Amino acid sequence: xxxxxxxxxxxxxxxxxxxxxxxxxxxxxxxxxxxxxxxxxxxxxxxxxxxxxxxxxxxxxxxxxxxxxxxxxxxxxxxxxxxxxxxxxxxxxxxxxxxxxxxxxxxxxxxxxxxxxxxxxxxxxxxxxxxxxxxxxxxxxxxxxxxxxxxxxxxxxxxxxxxxxxxxxxxxxxxxxxxxxxxxxxxxxxxxxxxxxxxxxxxxxxxxxxxxxxxxxxxxxxxxxxxxxxxxxxx
Numbered sequence: 001x002x003x004x005x006x007x008x009x010x011x012x013x014x015x016x017x018x019x020x021x022x023x024x025x026x027x028x029x030x031x032x033x034x035x036x037x038x039x040x041x042x043x044x045x046x047x048x049x050x051x052x053x054x055x056x057x058x059x060x061x062x063x064x065x066x067x068x069x070x071x072x073x074x075x076x077x078x079x080x081x082x083x084x085x086x087x088x089x090x091x092x093x094x095x096x097x098x099x100x101x102x103x104x105x106x107x108x109x110x111x112x113x114x115x116x117x118x119x120x121x122x123x124x125x126x127x128x129x130x131x132x133x134x135x136x137x138x139x140x141x142x143x144x145x146x147x148x149x150x151x152x153x154x155x156x157x158x159x160x161x162x163x164x165x166x167x168x169x170x171x172x173x174x175x176x177x178x179x180x181x182x183x184x185x186x187x188x189x190x191x192x193x194x195x196x197x198x199x200x201x202x203x204x205x206x207x208x209x210x211x212x213x214x215x216x217x218x219x220x221x222x223x224x225x226x227x228x229x230x231x232x233x234x235x
Contacts, residue, residue, distance in 0.1 A: 001060075002027050002187050003048070003156055008057035008067070010040075010047050010211075017043045018211040021057070025156065025187050030178070032190040032198035032219060034232055035208035041191040042084055044208070045158045048189075049081040050074045061156070076104060080149035084160040084191075086141045090134030094125055094144055097133050101148030118147045121180070139170035146177060157181060158189045163197060175201055195232035199223050207232075 003025040010018040018040045025031045033041045046052040048059055050071040059067040066074050089097050098115060105111040119126035122143050128136060133144060142162055149157055159178070163171040171194065178201055182188050192198035199205055199219045207215040207228070215227070222228045 001025070002029075002062060003189075004060040005044070005048070006058050006060070008047060008054045008059060010043055010052055011055050016211065018047065018054075021208075021211065021213055023206050023213065023216070025189060027155075028182070028185050028187055029204065030182050030188045030190060030202040032192060032202035032205045033208060034192065034195045034198055034205060036231075037193075038210075039208040040211040041208055042160055043211075045081060045083075045160055045189065045191060048074075048158060049079060051081075075152055078153070078155035080152045080154035080157045082145050082149045082157065082159045082162065084164065086145040088133045088141055088144050088148070090132070092133055093130055094133050094136070095129040097144055097148055098125070098129075098151060101151035104152055114151050114153075118150065122147050138165050139167070139173065142166065142170075142174060143177070146181075150181070154186060156187045156189070158191075160191045161193060162190070163192060163194045171197065195228070196223070199228075 001024050005021060005023045008018055008021050009016060021044065033044060035041050043052060047054050050069055054067045058065055061077055061079060066077065098118065102111040102114050105114055124140060125144060125147055128140065136144065162174050166174065175197055178188060178190065190198050190202060199222055202219040205217065205219040205222050206213050
């Protein structure tokens with residue numbers, strides 16, 4: 001198993017945000033986490049990436065315990081995090097943002113190869129490479145955030161609300177990008193308010209309510225589940 005979360009708890013002060021949460025991700029799998037605002041979805045990703053400490057339980061990546069490691073150590077192991085709101089460095093150019101993403105590359109030659117690969121997959125970023133990142137459209141900023149994370153050569157990529165604030169056409173493009181990334185063998189955890197999109201992309205799904213997993217299973221089956229339709233799909 002690539003990623004295992006085993007009975008973790010996470011607190012913000014005295015408030016328990018995650019409780020007894022367990023989930024797993026296999027090699028090459030897309031797993032989605034859906035739930036209402038405040039259910040603990042983003043906190044789960046922050047716990048995996050080391051941005052939030054767990055107060056109980058453990059997280060393992062490729063058989064190694066990573067709960068307790070620093071964020072940069074977790075990135076080096078092969079986990080990239082595309083956070084909610086993209087978090088690009090808006091005053092810097094597109095290329096400068098990408099160079100930050102390539103800091104783990106061992107040599108300039110390896111970094112240049114990574115940039116070429118990114119530009120092949122995101123030609124719009126080649127066109128915009130000298131443009132200030134904050135002046136990009138929402139969809140272009142999302143592509144930049146994803147590209148920056150890919151430069152870390154992850155085995156697991158976590159995406160938090162990649163469709164937020166985007167037009168339906170750009171949301172469709174983002175979905176195609178997610179499929180293409182997964183086609184390279186990269187496992188993905190997808191957190192999305194757009195539950196229909198997420199369930200259509202993923203192989204398996206977890207539903208969180210108030211920091212606990214209340215349902216898990218095959219994503220395709222959840223699309224037809226009356227509880228999911230009523231709560232998250234507008235059915």
